[in-house]
Amino acid sequence: MNFTLVIFLLVYLAMGVGHLPGFKLDRTGAAVVGAMVLLALGYLSPQAAWNAIDYNTIGLLFGLMVVSSAFVVSGFYDRAAEWVGGLQVSPPRLLAILIGVAGGLSAVLTNDVVVVAMTPVLVSITLKRGLNPIPFLLGFCFAANVGSAATIIGSPQNMIAAQALNISFTGFMKVSALPALLGLPLIWLTIALLYRGKWEHTQSPSNTAAPSTEIIPFDRTETIKATVVTLIMVGAFVFSQWPHMLIALAGAAVLLINRSISSKDMLSRVDGNLLLLLIGLFIVNQAVAATHLPQHLLTALSGFGLHLNEPLSMLAVMSILSNVVGNNPAVMLVAPFLDGSVNPEALGAAIALGTGFSSNMVIFGSLAGIIVAEQGRVHGVAISFMEFTRAGLPVALLCLILAVGWIIYLT
Template sequence: MDLTLAIFVLVYLAMGVGHLPGFRLDRTGAATVGAMVLIALGQISPAAAWAAVDYRVIGLLFGLMTISAAFVVAGFYDWVAVKVGNLNVGPKGLLAILIAVSGAMAALLNKDVVAVAMAPIFCSICVERRLNPLPFLLGFCFAANFASAATILGSPQNMIVAETLHLSFGGFMAAAAPVAVLGLPVIWIVIVLCYRGRWELAGDAQPSTASVATAPVALNRGETVKTCLVASAVVAAFIFSDLPHMLIALMGASVLLVSRRFASSNLLHHVNGDLLLLLFGLFVVNAALTATGLPEQVLAGLRGIGLNLHDPPSMLIIMAVLSNIVGNNPAVMLVAPFIGGSHAPEALGAAIALGTGFSSSAVIFGSLVGIIVAEECRKRGIALSFAEFARAGLPTSIICLLMAAVWIHHLG
């Protein structure tokens, strides 16, 4: 047990810091190495390790990421980003439109893929218009995190929760979407208040764009229409059929991979294989720790202080804190084995989704979207400090978490 616990702690230290301190081993590498070491040292058998991997989650996530990647290859994300960025509206109006578009796309597609595809374009357009990129990139980031909590499609953690609690698409959306959508105007209000008088680039300030600017991918209308039809069919099947979510997503991905215009390798290049491998590793690491019995002792201690993983309000608090320590997906992976059999699965699923989604904007590393935005700023010499991020993100997260707590209490 001591060896398993030590490996578990090192893996989740890497989840929180972003890498294993002292080594160039990132989150995915740490999860993979941790799983391999546990198997090699006999802390978990190969059969038990394979059994620990939830193929439903992996298959669902791969299928939906492939569908989202098809929009990237077709140039749809770039086309939307350019259209929005070039609208002839004032800064506050542009921010409102950007928040609405970011939220809608994150809820219906994978938020991380949306961020990777669209953040660089938005950043370049803001600089070209002599606008301060920070309020717009923060609005984009917060909206993607918040609105992604509205549907199963929005983020990997939502998919894990939905498969673990056996939630339907409609049931999950009815429980989580109302508050997720209400969070969007809160984002606009807070950012407008924080950036009064700071909408334009100051004086001769000119962030660097030459070394990082890339031409937007040209829109392929045929492939975009095809992808829209497949994505619509997948969502309709989620809502109106009883087929497993994984099979629906994989069928949609299969249709898109067979194309006369684009090579399948080009499409698969945009699927986040690192995330899939990270989940594989965490499934094994978590299963090894569970076998020691230690998690049950921790859960008993939590119940002793009034925190119960089957209680939606408690789970909202737990996930809001835990996701900012180890990250959204690892946090959900930690609690997933212990949330089955809930008497209110929709409320519990909403608490987990809203807790991870709303708390993601409190700190830069609270979500992958925040890290992506910060990296785009770094490349261009735009100063986005922890304090600057938290100045708008922390009050936004707190207000929306309070709204979520009232809503979850109502659902429970």
């Protein structure tokens, strides 16, 4: 038990810090190594490890990644970013449009993929217009996190929670879409106030040249094909009883059979690291569950009034935990203890809103925040920890207040 706990703590230390201190072992590497060590030393049997992997969640996420990659290789994201950036509107209105686009796309497509695809183009467009890229990148990032809470397919943690609680697509959307939508104006209001009078890019001319960003040519036919497949998939999620994983895999298969775009190009856009991360965490968490330590911890938490089957308690736990270890690991920690809830949809909303809304507090609170900061740095725009938190903390707190009111209404 002690060795299993040590491995567990080291893995989740890497989840929180971003790597295992002293080693070049990132989050995915730590999860995979932890799982392999537990298997190799016999702390978990191969069959138990295999059974621990939630193939429904992995399959659903993989299928949606392939679908989203079809929009990447067709040039849709680049065209969308160029269209938004080319609108002749004031900076506050441009910010509002950008927030709406980010929130909408992230609700239908995996939010991390949307952020990866559009961030470099947004940097280039804002610099070309002489605008300060930081408020627009922050608004885009915050909206991607908040908007992704609206649907099951908005983020991996939503998929994990919905699978554990057996919530339907419409049932999930019924309890999470409205607060996610209402959170978007709060993002705009906060950033518009913080950056009032600071919309212009103030660096010297030698530093204002827009970074060279490779723009993928827009393919109208492939974009229409991907859009039709996505709409059919969403319709199947809503109106059919077909398992979500099979719907996503079927849509991915249709898009991979292509005469003009190589399947290799599409599959190269799939985040295999995230899939391996989840598989590793499934195995590590199962090994810890076998020690019965989590059950003792839950008993201790209940002594402080925190019951994971109560939506408000879950909202509080998720808001804190997701900023310590990350969104996906946080949900995976509590997933085994979600059975028996009298109000599974409210509990699912608490998980989605707690992780999606609170993850804007700090850069490492979400993968989207890390992506925006890193890609911004690569393209010449430095977003410091304090700059991110100065805007992200009030956004997160306002959205969480909204979430508390909503959860009280649901219960």
